[in-house]
Amino acid sequence: MKYVIIILSLFGATLSCLAQTPDPTRFADDVQKLTEAAASVDQQDLILFTGSSSVRMWKDLQERYPDKNIVNHGFGG
Numbered sequence: 859m860k861y862v863i864i865i866l867s868l869f870g871a872t873l874s875c876l877a878q879t880p881d882p883t884r885f886a887d888d889v890q891k892l893t894e895a896a897a898s899v900d901q902q903d904l905i906l907f908t909g910s911s912s913v914r915m916w917k918d919l920q921e922r923y924p925d926k927n928i929v930n931h932g933f934g935g
Contacts, residue, residue, distance in 0.1 A: 888933040896931070903927050910934045 904927050907913050913932025920928050 885933055892931045892933060896929075899929050900927060904929060906931060908932060 905923065906929050907916065907919060908931040910932060911934045913930065914934065916930060916932065919930050920926075
């Protein structure tokens with residue numbers, strides 16, 4: 859009986875993990891927008907910030923580096 863409970867618990871945990879698998883295309887629209895925006899950016903002396911939502915939500919980059927060509931390409935959430 860103990861083994862049946864262990865097997866059922868493992869099976870339930872596996873199903874739970876499968877149900878929570880994130881959609882691999884969930885950021886496709888964000889990436890497309892960043893790609894389109896990159897075409898219009900002056901790339902001379904460019905400083906590119908990229909990463910997760912912690913970068914995306916950093917709204918004052920240009921204020922922090924006023925004499926630099928800054929682009930914030932963080933995405934996600």
